[in-house]
Amino acid sequence: MDNLEYKKLKSYLNLRKKIQPKTYLDELAESGWLDIYLSNYSKDKLEYDKEYKEKVYDAMYQYSNLENEDVERYFLEQLIESLSYFNEYIKNARI
Amino acid sequence: MQESKAIRPEIKGLFDTVKQQSKYYIEAFEQLNSFKSEYQQLIGDVNNLAESLALKVNHEIFSLKQKYDSIIKVLTIETNNTLEKYKELSDLSHLQDTYSQALQSINQVNVVVEKNILQLRKDAEEFHRELNYIKVNSDKEIKNLIDANKEYIKKIVSDEKIASDAENIAKFKNLDSRLSKTEQYSQKLSNDINNDIKSIQKELANLKMIVKNISNAEDNAIKAKLNEINANLQKNDLVLSSLNEEVYHLKIKNESIFTSIDKNSPDKAKLNSNQQDNNKLDEISKGSITAIFGKDNIEEYNRINKRLHQNEIDYSELLKKYNSLQIISISAISIAIIGIIIALIV
Numbered sequence: 001m002d003n004l005e006y007k008k009l010k011s012y013l014n015l016r017k018k019i020q021p022k023t024y025l026d027e028l029a030e031s032g033w034l035d036i037y038l039s040n041y042s043k044d045k046l047e048y049d050k051e052y053k054e055k056v057y058d059a060m061y062q063y064s065n066l067e068n069e070d071v072e073r074y075f076l077e078q079l080i081e082s083l084s085y086f087n088e089y090i091k092n093a094r095i
Numbered sequence: 096m097q098e099s100k101a102i103r104p105e106i107k108g109l110f111d112t113v114k115q116q117s118k119y120y121i122e123a124f125e126q127l128n129s130f131k132s133e134y135q136q137l138i139g140d141v142n143n144l145a146e147s148l149a150l151k152v153n154h155e156i157f158s159l160k161q162k163y164d165s166i167i168k169v170l171t172i173e174t175n176n177t178l179e180k181y182k183e184l185s186d187l188s189h190l191q192d193t194y195s196q197a198l199q200s201i202n203q204v205n206v207v208v209e210k211n212i213l214q215l216r217k218d219a220e221e222f223h224r225e226l227n228y229i230k231v232n233s234d235k236e237i238k239n240l241i242d243a244n245k246e247y248i249k250k251i252v253s254d255e256k257i258a259s260d261a262e263n264i265a266k267f268k269n270l271d272s273r274l275s276k277t278e279q280y281s282q283k284l285s286n287d288i289n290n291d292i293k294s295i296q297k298e299l300a301n302l303k304m305i306v307k308n309i310s311n312a313e314d315n316a317i318k319a320k321l322n323e324i325n326a327n328l329q330k331n332d333l334v335l336s337s338l339n340e341e342v343y344h345l346k347i348k349n350e351s352i353f354t355s356i357d358k359n360s361p362d363k364a365k366l367n368s369n370q371q372d373n374n375k376l377d378e379i380s381k382g383s384i385t386a387i388f389g390k391d392n393i394e395e396y397n398r399i400n401k402r403l404h405q406n407e408i409d410y411s412e413l414l415k416k417y418n419s420l421q422i423i424s425i426s427a428i429s430i431a432i433i434g435i436i437i438a439l440i441v
Contacts, residue, residue, distance in 0.1 A: 003125060064101035071101040079113060086120075093127075 022063075025056055030063035267399065274402050281409055288416060295420065298327060299427050305434075 028034040038046055038056065046053050057074045064071070099107070 003121075060101050061099045064099070066100065067103055068101045072103060072106050075102065075110070076106065079110065083113075 023055070023059065025059040026063045029059040030065070032064070032066060034060060034064070035068075270399055274399065274406070277406065278402075281406065281413070285409070285413060288413065288420075292416070292420060294327070295423065295427075299423070302427055302431060305431075 022030075025034065028037050034056070042052070046056060053074075057071055060068055060071045061075070102110075
C-alpha cells in the first residue's frame with residue numbers, strides 16, 4: 001500500500017465514521033452506563049472477544065464524558081504493542 | 096471530530112507525540128523506500144553490470160585460456176624444435192669429429208697411396224723393360240717360326256703337287272681309254288640300231304603288202320608272218336634295252352669320273368687353310384687348279400669334258416631314235432591288228 005492508497009483509505013474510514021449511526025454501545029458510553037452494562041452483562045465476552053472489546057473501547061473513546069483508566073490502559077497497551085511491532089520492524093535497520 | 100474525554104490530556108499528548116513521530120517515521124520510511132527502490136535499481140544495474148562483467152571476464156578468461164593454450168602449443172613446438180636443433184648440433188659435432196677422423200685416415204691412406212704409386216711406377220718401368228725384351232725375343236722367334244713353316248709348307252705343297260699330278264695323269268689316261276672304248280661301242284650300237292631300223296622299215300613294207308593282200312592270204316600264213324614280225328620286234332626291244340643299259344652305265348661312269356676329279360679339291364682346301372695360317376705366302380694365296388695341276392692338265396680335263404658332253408648328246412639322240420622306233424613298232428603292231436580284225440570281219 002502506497003501513500004496515496006493509505007490516504008484514500010483513511011478518508012473513507014473518516015467518512016464512514018461520520019455517516020454511520022450510533023450503536024447501543026455508543027449510546028451507553030455517552031450516557032455513562034457502559035461500565036455497569038459491561039460489568040453486569042458482558043464481562044466474559046469483553047475478556048475473550050477481541051472484536052467486541054475493540055468496539056466497546058472505541059465507543060468509550062469517542063462518546064464517554066468521563067475519564068476512564070481502562071480506556072487509557074487499553075490504548076496505551078495498543079500503543080505499546082504497535083511500538084513493539086515497530087521496534088521489531090526496524091530492528092534490522094538499527095545501527 | 097470531537098476530542099475524547101475518556102483519556103487524560105497527558106496521554107493524549109503522548110498519543111499526539113507518537114502520532115507526530117509516526118508521521119516523521121512515515122516520511123522517513125517513504126524516503127527510505129524511495130532510497131530502497133533506487134538502491135534496488137542500482138543493485139539491479141550493478142548486478143547486470145556484474146553479470147555483463149562476469150560474462151566479459153569469462154569470455155576474456157576463455158580467450159586468454161585459448162591464447163594461453165595456443166601459446167603453450169607454440170612454445171611446446173618451439174621447445175621441441177630447439178631440442179631437435181640441439182640434437183642436430185650434437186650430431187653435427189659428432190659428425191665433425193668423425194669427419195676429422197676420416198680426414199686423418201684419408202691423409203694416412205694418401206701417404207700409403209703415394210708410396211704405392213711410386214712403387215707402381217718403378218714396377219711399370221721394369222715391366223716395360225721386360226715387355227720390350229719379351230717383344231723383341233718373341234718377334235725373333237715368330238720370324239724364325241714363320242720361315243720354318245714357309246719352307247715346310249712349300250715342301251708339302253710341292254710333294255702334294257707331284258703326287259696329285261701323277262695320280263691325275265693316270266686317271267686321265269684310264270678315262271681316255273674308257274671313253275674311246277665307249278665311243279667305239281656307242282658307234283657300233285648306233286650302226287646296229289640303224290640296221291635294225293632299216294630291217295624294221297623293210298618289215299613294215301612287207302606288212303603293208305601283207306595288209307594289201309590279206310584278203311587273199313590264208314590265216315595260218317598271216318599268223319606265221321605276224322609271229323615273225325613280233326619276234327623281230329621283241330629282238331629289237333631287247334637290243335634297245337641293252338643299249339639303254341650300256342648308255343646308263345656309261346653315264347654313271349662319267350659321273351664317277353667327275354666326282355673323282357672333284358675330290359682333288361681338298362688339296363686345294365688344305366693349301367688354302369695353310370695359306371690362311373701363313374698370310375705371308377703370297378704365291379700360294381693365288382692357288383688354283385692351275386697352280387696345282389698345271390696348264391696341260393687343264394686342257395686335258397677340258398678335252399675329256401667335251402668328249403663326255405658329246406657322248407651325252409649322242410646318248411640323247413640314240414634315246415630319241417629308240418623312242419621313234421618304239422612308236423613305229425607300236426603303230427605297225429596296231430595297224431596289223433586292225434588289218435587282222437578287218438580281215439576277220441570281212
